[in-house]
Amino acid sequence: MRKLSARLSARLSAGRRRRVAGLVVVASALLLTGGTYAVLSPATAQDDLAADAALVDRGRELFLVGCSSCHGKNAEGIMTSDGTQYGPSLVGVGAAAVDFQVGTGRMPLAQPGVQAPKKDALYTPEETRALAAYVASLGPGPAIPEETKYDLEEVDEEGIVRGGQFFLTNCTACHNFAGAGGALPEGKYAPSLSGVAPKAMYEAMLTGPQQMPVFSDQVITPEDKENVIAYVKSLEEEPSYGGFALGSYGPVAEGMFAWLLGIGALVGFAVWIGANSVRSKKGTKA
Amino acid sequence: MAVPGNEDATLDPHSAQSGDPIDNPGLPAHRPRPTDIDRAAEKRAERQVAGMFGLATLCALLFGVAYFTLDIGEDPDTFLGLGASNLALGLALGLALLLIGVGAVQWARKLMSDHEIVEMRHPVASSEEDRTATLAALRQGTDDSGIARRPLIRNSLLGAVAALGIPAVLPLRDLGPLPGTVLEETVWKPGMRVVNDVSGLAIKPAQIQVGQLVNAEPAVFFARDEEGEPLLEGPALQAAKVKAAVILVKIEPEQINALPARADWGVEGILCYSKICTHVGCPISLYEQQTRHVLCPCHQSTFDLADNAKVLFGPAARPLPQLPIGLDDQGYLVATSGFQEPVGPSFWERGDR
Numbered sequence A: 001m002r003k004l005s006a007r008l009s010a011r012l013s014a015g016r017r018r019r020v021a022g023l024v025v026v027a028s029a030l031l032l033t034g035g036t037y038a039v040l041s042p043a044t045a046q047d048d049l050a051a052d053a054a055l056v057d058r059g060r061e062l063f064l065v066g067c068s069s070c071h072g073k074n075a076e077g078i079m080t081s082d083g084t085q086y087g088p089s090l091v092g093v094g095a096a097a098v099d100f101q102v103g104t105g106r107m108p109l110a111q112p113g114v115q116a117p118k119k120d121a122l123y124t125p126e127e128t129r130a131l132a133a134y135v136a137s138l139g140p141g142p143a144i145p146e147e148t149k150y151d152l153e154e155v156d157e158e159g160i161v162r163g164g165q166f167f168l169t170n171c172t173a174c175h176n177f178a179g180a181g182g183a184l185p186e187g188k189y190a191p192s193l194s195g196v197a198p199k200a201m202y203e204a205m206l207t208g209p210q211q212m213p214v215f216s217d218q219v220i221t222p223e224d225k226e227n228v229i230a231y232v233k234s235l236e237e238e239p240s241y242g243g244f245a246l247g248s249y250g251p252v253a254e255g256m257f258a259w260l261l262g263i264g265a266l267v268g269f270a271v272w273i274g275a276n277s278v279r280s281k282k283g284t285k286a
Numbered sequence B: 001m002a003v004p005g006n007e008d009a010t011l012d013p014h015s016a017q018s019g020d021p022i023d024n025p026g027l028p029a030h031r032p033r034p035t036d037i038d039r040a041a042e043k044r045a046e047r048q049v050a051g052m053f054g055l056a057t058l059c060a061l062l063f064g065v066a067y068f069t070l071d072i073g074e075d076p077d078t079f080l081g082l083g084a085s086n087l088a089l090g091l092a093l094g095l096a097l098l099l100i101g102v103g104a105v106q107w108a109r110k111l112m113s114d115h116e117i118v119e120m121r122h123p124v125a126s127s128e129e130d131r132t133a134t135l136a137a138l139r140q141g142t143d144d145s146g147i148a149r150r151p152l153i154r155n156s157l158l159g160a161v162a163a164l165g166i167p168a169v170l171p172l173r174d175l176g177p178l179p180g181t182v183l184e185e186t187v188w189k190p191g192m193r194v195v196n197d198v199s200g201l202a203i204k205p206a207q208i209q210v211g212q213l214v215n216a217e218p219a220v221f222f223a224r225d226e227e228g229e230p231l232l233e234g235p236a237l238q239a240a241k242v243k244a245a246v247i248l249v250k251i252e253p254e255q256i257n258a259l260p261a262r263a264d265w266g267v268e269g270i271l272c273y274s275k276i277c278t279h280v281g282c283p284i285s286l287y288e289q290q291t292r293h294v295l296c297p298c299h300q301s302t303f304d305l306a307d308n309a310k311v312l313f314g315p316a317a318r319p320l321p322q323l324p325i326g327l328d329d330q331g332y333l334v335a336t337s338g339f340q341e342p343v344g345p346s347f348w349e350r351g352d353r
Helices: A001-017 A019-038 A051-066 A093-102 A125-138 A158-169 A198-207 A222-237 A251-274 B039-069 B086-112 B129-147 B151-163 B165-175 B234-244
Strands: A085-087 B007-011 B195-198 B213-219 B248-252 B270-274 B286-288 B292-293 B302-306 B310-313 B325-327 B332-334
Touching: A051 A125, A093 A125, A093 A198, A158 A222, A158 B213, A198 A222, A251 B086, B039 B086, B151 B165, B195 B332, B213 B234, B270 B325, B270 B332
Parallel strands: none
Antiparallel strands: B195 B213, B213 B248, B248 B270, B286 B292, B292 B302, B302 B310, B325 B332
């Protein structure tokens, strides 16, 4: 064994003396560093969508017809004359943002408003993919997450509990403790999370659509995002053991129910108890 | 016609009363109910009341059945998406109580005597004999005890009773001590890392994008001592957390309108503010990334994070305190000092600060 290693080190040191050896070491170190960076670097790099030139061209055609009137012919965004944004620039928003906005029907907008509502998707999945490829080709941004990132099958109970902690810390302020959504100022709102596809939830956290803040993969890791999604999905399956949840809106809905129906019924009984009962006109017998 | 047990009342208010200020106050004539004169109606009402009481019995029995048959264990039964056990127990008990009540009201309305009764007012004062007797007894007690003749006993008794004030008042001291400066301090100190809440991961500026919100905590909440035990846990952790929780946001630097003294309190547009609302201390992280407003879900106080967390709306009286942040030698976000004003709601000793 010792003999072998001695022979090996002798051969290596002989190699090191060759003139090209330095070059080889530098080149392989560079390759290794670059490769490691490419693998481990933040997922802001473009995925292969933007590399598909045909898909990008198809997406550009769709974009010019359906999106450019607000977002500009090169997706550079359009400002109104009084300096407000008509349609924001899409450079660098990434394929994930397009997949979320178009895939959930929020874009294209039916009419201008404080917030784009969720509706039936207007584009087919292939068209959405082409649009995403075009926007991804404009600048690096978050890519559409792979299915393995929101595979809820692999989340165990511990993961769901951990997801619940993240949910209660980061999401409930707007989306309510049961994910039922809630109101924001000036007619804006945080939508209900019930029935939302895991992929859309992942993309929303990644890209921060509309007023929602971004929760980047470096701060809330992909595993934790998966746990959050699994927790939200577990809420959907949770039966309402205590009785009618009244939309899970909490004290407002429950208070209205108690005041109108509960106290209303009590008033009804009070009126019944105090009302004069039917009297006979036949006169007394007793 | 006198009412048994109540000599002042009379069953027939329509007849003239002795001593009545008005002979006939004009009360409407008493008219019988159908159940008073119709034997069949009376029987029907009787059956209704008894039926309701019977149903109440049945509901109480159903409660027992539901208690033993419906599962409340690990995987409770559900009915229409509701917990079957809770639903059945609640409905059975509620209906049992309701039917007893409704039956009793129906009984009173239909079958119990409903003759009007007049009850006369009478003076509130005791009678003259009672008053003389009480005063005499009191006077005799004073004489027999001799309290007026023995001032030593009287005064020492008064002193003893007054001294009982000491054990009554002294334990109130245990309500203290006064909080001192506890309300003005948090666990933040220079060089402490700002870490992600729940996971405890340290954060580098490059990991935060414009529009991002990070619910963060001081690193000490996740620190462990040599034996692997958390440095802070239980009530101590909660007490520290209610003051030290923060939010990190990243805003385009040109949109930040920082006070001159706070020019270097952020890192590349990343700002750190207390998460505790200055109104009544709700945790506040309802953040609109486009307007850069953060809202308190309790009373809708609104703060502009791009403008030193100025109050835009709502009952909060002062901006959210800002935590100055910088980078440590490994490039992670750290506090460069503690909070420079008390966090959270106002308190008496805080004054105008």
